[in-house]
Amino acid sequence: MKHLKSTLLASVLMLPLAAPAAFAETPDGVLVVAQNIDDIVAIDPAQAYEFTSGELVTNLYDRLVQYDAVDTTTLAAGLATSWDADADAKTITFTLRDGATFSSGNPLTAEDVVFSFGRVIKLNLTPAFILTQLGWTADNFDDMVTGTGNTVTVKYEGDFSPAFVLNVLASRPASIVDSVLVNEHAVDGDMGNAWLNENAAGSGPFVLDRYAPAQMIRMTANETYFNGAPEIDSVIIRHVAEAATQQLLLEKGDIDLARNLTPDQIASLDNDDIKVETFPQAAVHFLSFNQKTESLTDPAVWEAARYLVNYKGMTDTIIKGQMETHQAFWPKGFPGSYDETPFTYDPEKAKAILEEAGIETPITVSLDVINAPPFTDMAQSLQASFADAGINFEILPGTGAQVITKYRERTHQAMLLYWGPDFMDPHSNAKAFAYNSDNSDDTYAATTTWRNAWAVPDDMNKETMAALSETDAETRLDMYRDLQKKVQETSPIVIMFQAAYQVAMDEDVTGYVNGATSDYVYYRLVEKD
Structure with a gap:
């Protein structure tokens, strides 16, 4: 079955991206999405600051604490299973999840967490300000965040509550990257930035197979994900800027989700095989x-x-x-x-x-x-x-x-x-x-x-x-x-x-989660009946 799905997936990818596909039904186990993705400037979590890149980072990476697909309104355990906050000392100590690994197979360690946070501070790209709110600088970072064994200790400066700090650490730039893999691809002191804007090094529910700017994104399920492997085998996001084309592809059965239909188009959908969900x-x-x-x-x-x-x-x-x-x-x-x-x-x-x-x-x-x-x-x-x-x-x-x-x-x-x-x-x-x-x-x-x-x-x-x-x-x-x-x-x-x-989708698609922000768009619970 896996071999058959791989063959079908390969046939999907051979189709031209700019024109309607030639088949009338998407393959089993493959979720095909039409979306305008030309807002993406960067996909490195230390640099990504656009709406679509936020969706991508969420599906490829994890954070110590995070808002998950099961409940996007509640802060839950991520790569940390527990944490102790000392408001007076302005310190939060995290205990990491046993046995967590990156999609590369490398074990996830406290050193990866320290590296990931420090990398954001030292690169100082667009979203770095989210973490620097905690008083972290390139000069003091080594004293502010430390890790050993399965424990990471975070210190912060500023008159705010630990709840605020946890929300900061649940944000996009706090995503944890595979330090071993990233360092292997560092060039001229860029800490792997150029490579991570074309590839991924996370532990999230999906693995990035291909990213072609303003063309397509292809992700496959991470079978070793700590919350369980995604229900869907793979996700293909095709760049389709024109809403009319998205509607045509959906009505022909060439895609499963249309992400950018206009209100008029939503109202004009008259097909029992298509449903609309509002988020x-x-x-x-x-x-x-x-x-x-x-x-x-x-x-x-x-x-x-x-x-x-x-x-x-x-x-x-x-x-x-x-x-x-x-x-x-x-x-x-x-x-x-x-x-x-x-x-x-x-x-x-x-x-x-x-x-x-x-x-x-x-x-x-x-x-x-x-x-x-x-x-x-x-x-x-x-x-x-x-x-x-x-x-x-x-x-x-x-x-x-x-x-x-x-x-x-x-x-x-x-x-x-x-x-x-x-x-x-x-x-x-x-x-x-x-x-x-x-x-x-x-x-x-x-x-x-x-x-x-x-x-x-x-x-x-x-x-x-x-x-x-x-x-x-x-x-x-x-x-x-x-x-x-x-x-x-x-x-x-x-x-x-x-x-x-509003998202229009094939009636057989269930489990798509689109929370209140682009950081809460999840594909791991999606199923196709």
């Missing part, structure tokens, strides 16, 4: 204005913009079923959310705000957007509604990687994008939307505030850090609600929607 998401969608663009620096422009978004028009049509109006940076449904939505589409009010502030119109602004639904449709809606008040958007579509790279370089004017928390604690988004202590060009920060060159007011910076260290749980959540209200009222970031993710 609430933590991602918030926003429009932001780069403060390096002089015409966008007046707070009156920010205020008017909030009345120029046709929230209801979009949620009733182009994003129906996939987003709901939400105007604060922490998603609804999570502790600490602020769910008030005071802004509605009111172009007359927007024009009055601009006129009272002495803003001369028309204003012409370039708007960068990912060239895929629903973003292009949303951009066209914004273009039409903002024109009512004399703000003219010139839409600049690009691949996900192009748009995100431009955003990180602060070379955009206006940006339509979305943001998901790096870990499930409100500080993750507060740091992104309400904190920027150094706005200079040479101090890169992976936040929406820095990327939009917004020098956050000092009192807001202080409140953000005070909320992080607040020991009373409810008081802390109230502080985050207050920060959300302030960002909602006055900032160059207009938060509009919270995502709800």
Whole structure:
């Protein structure tokens, strides 16, 4: 049976990726997914910071503690089976799982954990800030994280609770890599970074067989996975950017899952062999204005913009079923959310705000957007509604990687994008939307505030850090609600929607898990009847 499946899999891979496949049913034991994956910039856990790369890392690697496919809302044991926290000493001691191995067959040791964390700090790539929050630096790391035998001791600096530290250690850059294998592929001091952006060295439920950027991903089941081998033998993710093509492939039976269908396409599905599952998401969608663009620096422009978004028009049509109006940076449904939505589409009010502030119109602004639904449709809606008040958007579509790279370089004017928390604690988004202590060009920060060159007011910076260290749980959540209200009222970031993710799939597929963020997309429980 394994030989037959391998033969069928080989036939799948010989088919052209850009055109519909020639067969009418995917092979048994192989899950074939159509998805736009061109947002991926890197797949090394020390560098990966895109949505699709997060999904990939989660399926290839493990962490000491993690949110698992069985329950994506509860922090569970991963490569550590137990841990003891000493809040006074700011120390957490982890006991590693007996007999855990990497997919290479190498045993997983305390040295691998220390190497993995230290590698993130020393490479200091985009997601490193998540771990450096713990006070870790290249200079002090050897004193902060130590390991011997089956024990790893983590020290941290900062006034926050052990629960916060555990959430940090459950995040993507805290994934554990096979230090023996990675060191074998290190070149010119890169600690294996180039190799890990084409390969994988994890202990997760799947093994990476092939990654071809903006083409395909192929993973096979890790038969020695500590939680049990995946139910499915392999997963193929085909890059299909066009939603219409995804729908056609699904209806013909050439794929099992379509990940990027539009609301109209979801509504048009009329096939008893296809079902749609909806998964609430933590991602918030926003429009932001780069403060390096002089015409966008007046707070009156920010205020008017909030009345120029046709929230209801979009949620009733182009994003129906996939987003709901939400105007604060922490998603609804999570502790600490602020769910008030005071802004509605009111172009007359927007024009009055601009006129009272002495803003001369028309204003012409370039708007960068990912060239895929629903973003292009949303951009066209914004273009039409903002024109009512004399703000003219010139839409600049690009691949996900192009748009995100431009955003990180602060070379955009206006940006339509979305943001998901790096870990499930409100500080993750507060740091992104309400904190920027150094706005200079040479101090890169992976936040929406820095990327939009917004020098956050000092009192807001202080409140953000005070909320992080607040020991009373409810008081802390109230502080985050207050920060959300302030960002909602006055900032160059207009938060509009919270995502709800719809996935169309063959009726025979069960067990697909799509948690609230891209880090919680799991294939290990998938079965095909």
